Amino acid sequence: MNKKEAIVRAAIQVFREQGIDKTKISDIVKAAGIAQGTFYLYFPSKLSLMPAIAEVMVEKTMTIVQETVQVNASFPVQLTQIVDAIFMVTRDYHEIQALIYSGLASTEHLKEWETVYAPFYNWVSERLQEAKADGIIRQSINVDPTAKLVIGLVESAAEQIYLYDSEQEDQARIQKSEVNIFLKHALGIRE
Numbered sequence: 001m002n003k004k005e006a007i008v009r010a011a012i013q014v015f016r017e018q019g020i021d022k023t024k025i026s027d028i029v030k031a032a033g034i035a036q037g038t039f040y041l042y043f044p045s046k047l048s049l050m051p052a053i054a055e056v057m058v059e060k061t062m063t064i065v066q067e068t069v070q071v072n073a074s075f076p077v078q079l080t081q082i083v084d085a086i087f088m089v090t091r092d093y094h095e096i097q098a099l100i101y102s103g104l105a106s107t108e109h110l111k112e113w114e115t116v117y118a119p120f121y122n123w124v125s126e127r128l129q130e131a132k133a134d135g136i137i138r139q140s141i142n143v144d145p146t147a148k149l150v151i152g153l154v155e156s157a158a159e160q161i162y163l164y165d166s167e168q169e170d171q172a173r174i175q176k177s178e179v180n181i182f183l184k185h186a187l188g189i190r191e
Helices: 003-018 025-032 036-042 047-068 075-092 094-105 108-133 143-162 169-187
Strands: none
Touching (some): 025 036, 047 075, 075 094, 075 143
């Protein structure tokens, strides 16, 4: 693990334990096992870590989604698997996601969100393009903005359940079902 990764991982740990406001850069560098000057080689402030933390979470989300989605499954099954995976990530990492949102919202780094999410948007866009080419979803769909809408809808639905209370599995099942029904209608899925 390089020093930048060590800083990001240490920041996640310290932010979770102490909160963003109470955390000092000295706490992060101590947890990372580096000199304070080294921190400033990579980040100008503790809040400038937020895009890097968001990038780690997007990569983790993509990895889990890609491991969950069965390549040979039909598009409707894949869509359900995407929804399930995003709900699982949100449930398992709700503390980090709340931290990212509060950190990004309080900085000028919110504009970097689209860049961080670009690989995930592209991956979902490719799935939509394949489904469109196969005649499974309506032909009028513009896949790139639709990929963003799909991800945004699913994440928002999962956050409504898990961001503040991770013990609502009955509500999560209902919410996932409604999201899947909504997406099937919105995409015009033909099974």
